[in-house]
Amino acid sequence: MSVTAFYIAAVIAVLTTFLVITRKNAVQAxxxxxxxxxxxxxxxxxxGAPFMAALEVIIYAGSIIVLFIFVVMMLNLGKRATAAxxxxxxxRMWIGPTILAAILLAEIAYLxxxxxxxxxxxHLIPPREVGLALYGPYxxxxxxSSMLLMGALVGAYHLxxxxxxxxxxxxxxxxxxxxxxxxxxxxxxxxxxxxxAA
Amino acid sequence: MLELLFLVPVIPFAxxxxxxxxxxxxxxxxxxxxxxxxxxxxxxxxxxxxxAYLASPPAGxxxxxxxxxxxxxxxxxxxxxxxxxxLSLIMMLVxxxxxxxxxxxxxxxxxxxxxYSRFFAYMNLFVASMITxxxxxxxxxxxxxxxxVGLCSYLLIGFWYQDSANGAAAQKAFIVTRVGDTAFAIxxxxxxxxxxxxxxxxxxxxxxxxxxxxxxxxxxxxxxLLGGAVGKSAQLPLQTWLPDAMAGPTPTSALIHAATMVTAxxxxxxxxxxxxxLAPPTQFAVAVVxxxxxxxxxxxxxxxxxxxxxxxYSTISQIGYMFLALGVGAWAAAIFHxxxxxxxxxxxxxxxxxxxxxxxxxxxxxxxxxxxxxxPYAFWGFVIGGSALAxxxxxxxxxxxxxxxLWQTWNxxxxxxxxxxxxxxxxxxxxxxxxxxxxxxFYGEKQMEVSHRPRWRIKIPIIVLSxxxxxxxxxxxxxxxxxxxxxxxxxxxxLPEVVERHAAGITxxxxxxxxxxxxxxxxxxxxxxxxxxxxxxxxxxxxxxxRVIHRFWFADWGMDWLYDHLFVRPVxxxxxxxxxxxxxxxxxxxxxxxxxSWRALRATENGRVRWYAAGITAGTVVFIAIVLWT
Amino acid sequence: xxxxxLFILMSIEIMLNAAGLAFVTAGARWAQxxxxxxxxxxxxxxxxxxxxxxxxxLQFYRQNESLDADAARQMKG
Numbered sequence: 001m002s003v004t005a006f007y008i009a010a011v012i013a014v015l016t017t018f019l020v021i022t023r024k025n026a027v028q029a030x031x032x033x034x035x036x037x038x039x040x041x042x043x044x045x046x047x048g049a050p051f052m053a054a055l056e057v058i059i060y061a062g063s064i065i066v067l068f069i070f071v072v073m074m075l076n077l078g079k080r081a082t083a084a085x086x087x088x089x090x091x092r093m094w095i096g097p098t099i100l101a102a103i104l105l106a107e108i109a110y111l112x113x114x115x116x117x118x119x120x121x122x123h124l125i126p127p128r129e130v131g132l133a134l135y136g137p138y139x140x141x142x143x144x145s146s147m148l149l150m151g152a153l154v155g156a157y158h159l160x161x162x163x164x165x166x167x168x169x170x171x172x173x174x175x176x177x178x179x180x181x182x183x184x185x186x187x188x189x190x191x192x193x194x195x196x197a198a
Numbered sequence: 199m200l201e202l203l204f205l206v207p208v209i210p211f212a213x214x215x216x217x218x219x220x221x222x223x224x225x226x227x228x229x230x231x232x233x234x235x236x237x238x239x240x241x242x243x244x245x246x247x248x249x250a251y252l253a254s255p256p257a258g259x260x261x262x263x264x265x266x267x268x269x270x271x272x273x274x275x276x277x278x279x280x281x282x283x284x285l286s287l288i289m290m291l292v293x294x295x296x297x298x299x300x301x302x303x304x305x306x307x308x309x310x311x312x313x314y315s316r317f318f319a320y321m322n323l324f325v326a327s328m329i330t331x332x333x334x335x336x337x338x339x340x341x342x343x344x345x346x347v348g349l350c351s352y353l354l355i356g357f358w359y360q361d362s363a364n365g366a367a368a369q370k371a372f373i374v375t376r377v378g379d380t381a382f383a384i385x386x387x388x389x390x391x392x393x394x395x396x397x398x399x400x401x402x403x404x405x406x407x408x409x410x411x412x413x414x415x416x417x418x419x420x421x422x423l424l425g426g427a428v429g430k431s432a433q434l435p436l437q438t439w440l441p442d443a444m445a446g447p448t449p450t451s452a453l454i455h456a457a458t459m460v461t462a463x464x465x466x467x468x469x470x471x472x473x474x475x476l477a478p479p480t481q482f483a484v485a486v487v488x489x490x491x492x493x494x495x496x497x498x499x500x501x502x503x504x505x506x507x508x509x510x511y512s513t514i515s516q517i518g519y520m521f522l523a524l525g526v527g528a529w530a531a532a533i534f535h536x537x538x539x540x541x542x543x544x545x546x547x548x549x550x551x552x553x554x555x556x557x558x559x560x561x562x563x564x565x566x567x568x569x570x571x572x573x574p575y576a577f578w579g580f581v582i583g584g585s586a587l588a589x590x591x592x593x594x595x596x597x598x599x600x601x602x603x604l605w606q607t608w609n610x611x612x613x614x615x616x617x618x619x620x621x622x623x624x625x626x627x628x629x630x631x632x633x634x635x636x637x638x639x640f641y642g643e644k645q646m647e648v649s650h651r652p653r654w655r656i657k658i659p660i661i662v663l664s665x666x667x668x669x670x671x672x673x674x675x676x677x678x679x680x681x682x683x684x685x686x687x688x689x690x691x692x693l694p695e696v697v698e699r700h701a702a703g704i705t706x707x708x709x710x711x712x713x714x715x716x717x718x719x720x721x722x723x724x725x726x727x728x729x730x731x732x733x734x735x736x737x738x739x740x741x742x743x744x745r746v747i748h749r750f751w752f753a754d755w756g757m758d759w760l761y762d763h764l765f766v767r768p769v770x771x772x773x774x775x776x777x778x779x780x781x782x783x784x785x786x787x788x789x790x791x792x793x794x795s796w797r798a799l800r801a802t803e804n805g806r807v808r809w810y811a812a813g814i815t816a817g818t819v820v821f822i823a824i825v826l827w828t
Numbered sequence: 829x830x831x832x833x834l835f836i837l838m839s840i841e842i843m844l845n846a847a848g849l850a851f852v853t854a855g856a857r858w859a860q861x862x863x864x865x866x867x868x869x870x871x872x873x874x875x876x877x878x879x880x881x882x883x884x885x886l887q888f889y890r891q892n893e894s895l896d897a898d899a900a901r902q903m904k905g
Contacts (some may be wrong), residue, residue, distance in 0.1 A: 152877070
């Protein structure tokens with residue numbers, strides 16, 4: 001039973017991923033991506049990592065994809081962008097990377113075939129063990145990832161800052177230029193900058 | 199007193215250093231004082247040394263002063279040492295005195311030119327090199343002085359370097375004399391290889407011991423040295439540089455190209471006379487070169503109209519006389535003529551400079567005329583110098599020295615009648631061209647106004663040299679007039695006597711008489727053609743034959759054209775052809791390769807993120823493959 | 829190749845997910861918790877990367893008026 005569930009979920013995952021990268025419409029692609037992630041969550045559950053499955057759905061499919069969709073809605077690209085995408089999906093464009101990916105796939109397949117593939121049943125690894133491992137030997141990683149998240153938060157905040165266009169900087173310079181002139185008499189005219197001073 | 203010898207080359211060299219470093223920053227008066235003063239000190243020391251030498255001559259007639267050993271390699275130990283005997287004494291005295299007089303002249307003459315201190319620096323360096331050349335006791339030090347004077351000649355010919363024609367003339371001089379210098383160097387190698395030393399006295403002794411008369415080695419070695427002498431002294435076939443060297447300032451022409459450097463070849467042959475005595479064919483070649491040159495140059499001088507070029511060809515011709523004397527074994531006569539020539543040729547150049555400066559740099563004699571009253575010093579300078587050059591009998595120095603040469607040409611064991619006749623024709627030509635010059639420039643109608651009159655620093659040298667041109671001959675009075683061969687006697691401690699042929703057909707007096715007739719004939723012809731019936735000269739020159747001859751002689755008997763077609767053009771053609779040979783392709787290939795790699799690398803930096811990502815992916819694939827399958 | 833920056837980011841998410849899947853599978857194969865621990869880290873990192881990446885994408889769009897990755901060619905040498 002779990003084997004068939006695994007195969008069904010695997011096929012769905014691969015199929016939807018392929019669909020993601022070949023769509024022209026960004027929202028369609030995102031929706032297919034969400035389906036793909038849910039299929040992977042099913043695989044996780046089948047492998048005996050129920051906590052991972054839950055995390056996958058909540059964080060990956062739940063927040064990250066939603067974030068993507070927010071951005072797409074905000075940009076509001078419209079039909080023109082979709083049409084532009086169509087012109088770019090020519091075979092000439094994707095043949096090179098496809099070859100590279102195929103070579104990679106072959107390497108991985110070769111590795112798997114070479115290794116000892118005693119197919120064993122999936123053991124259930126309860127979340128308790130994961131938690132103990134996290135706060136045991138992997139404690140440093142936990143702290144580092146918390147710092148990473150903090151940095152990402154601050155960075156995203158700053159990068160998303162909508163800057164207002166500043167007033168003309170010339171005004172500012174003119175204001176500054178009058179101050180050195182204050183000490184000079186009427187002999188010197190002009191902006192007070194020495195011309196051609198190297 | 200003789201220990202002061204080393205000061206004579208050292209003082210001008212020290213003043214050269216001072217003038218180069220400090221000179222440009224001091225006043226002209228200071229520069230002139232140092233530049234002229236150093237040579238004055240030299241002259242005084244030379245006189246003192248001469249007095250000491252004559253009063254009590256050193257043992258063997260020679261004094262050697264060793265400063266230090268220059269090189270010490272496996273038996274080859276040339277020293278920095280100076281050798282003073284009668285020959286080098288006379289030459290040093292004449293060179294330093296004439297240099298002093300010319301330096302004094304140029305203190306005023308060069309006032310209008312820029313580079314005043316540079317000029318005096320080069321002139322002082324020249325004097326230092328020339329004295330080194332004269333006093334060297336080994337051929338390597340002599341070669342050092344030889345190269346030094348060549349360098350200064352180049353620097354001074356191209357003194358006004360902003361005009362590229364001057365630079366070209368300087369290059370021509372340097373390259374042509376280089377041909378001679380190469381022959382000289384090969385001769386040095388040969389001498390050292392076979393005789394084991396370059397010390398001149400030792401060399402002469404060993405040559406006499408080891409090489410029989412007429413041996414091939416002696417002939418080859420002396421021929422190579424002759425090649426060097428021919429280059430430096432502007433004789434056939436390397437005389438083409440001297441007329442163009444007149445592009446330099448007039449004091450340079452006077453000092454270097456009349457009185458001193460061009461006589462270095464004469465000195466070399468006189469110094470190594472043993473080698474030439476051991477090689478009769480070469481010695482005969484010397485005489486033939488001298489005779490041919492004096493005729494050739496005399497003819498060329500006759501048709502020139504640049505005042506300095508006439509004097510340049512005249513110099514070539516007179517040195518031909520010296521070579522003629524050396525070739526027939528009349529060593530002392532050659533040195534005597536060198537001395538008198540230094541006086542009157544320097545004088546002629548100096549007064550030519552006065553004329554040129556007075557007419558604002560005009561060189562063409564046919565645009566001058568009637569300057570007799572306006573430039574009296576120049577006029578009398580030309581008359582005295584010109585007469586000395588032509589050999590006005592009895593009262594000019596040139597008469598005594600030139601006639602001595604003519605007589606020895608007939609009289610000597612190595613001489614012949616043909617050479618004597620050549621010398622006589624030369625006298626006629628000399629008289630003709632110099633009086634042509636005088637009549638055209640100083641008589642006739644005045645065409646240009648004089649704008650510049652000489653002052654005391656120019657007048658005094660002219661006076662001094664004029665006096666010497668008149669009385670300088672009395673140091674060696676021939677038999678007929680009193681028989682006081684003082685100079686010859688002095689030189690016999692250094693140079694052998696003339697081997698005389700006693701089946702002579704004429705006496706010395708008859709030879710002198712015939713020479714005097716030749717002189718008079720030349721003067722008369724010049725008077726006729728250029729003062730009285732000027733139309734006659736015109737018609738001769740414009741006749742068909744006359745025009746061809748005129749053009750031929752004007753172009754120095756076509757030698758420039760010959761060399762241009764024989765040497766210069768093939769080399770230039772070859773350089774052009776060789777410009778893109780396969781070695782060039784190698785370097786061009788390197789450049790092209792670099793450019794190609796640049797283009798290729800530039801294409802990878804196209805700023806596109808996707809491109810970089812693809813690069814990363816491809817790299818990853820390759821690395822994984824390597825890890826898996828190696 | 830896709831030039832749209834949005835799709836590029838999506839593809840990055842797919843890749844990260846795939847790596848995480850490999851980790852969990854390996855952990856399950858050998859019955860150790862380490863695979864899942866790695867997956868948690870990957871998840872945290874992917875989340876932060878998406879946040880920053882999307883912020884950058886918004887800035888990019890504001891400057892270049894399009895999401896074409898090739899439009900950012902100022903570093904062209």
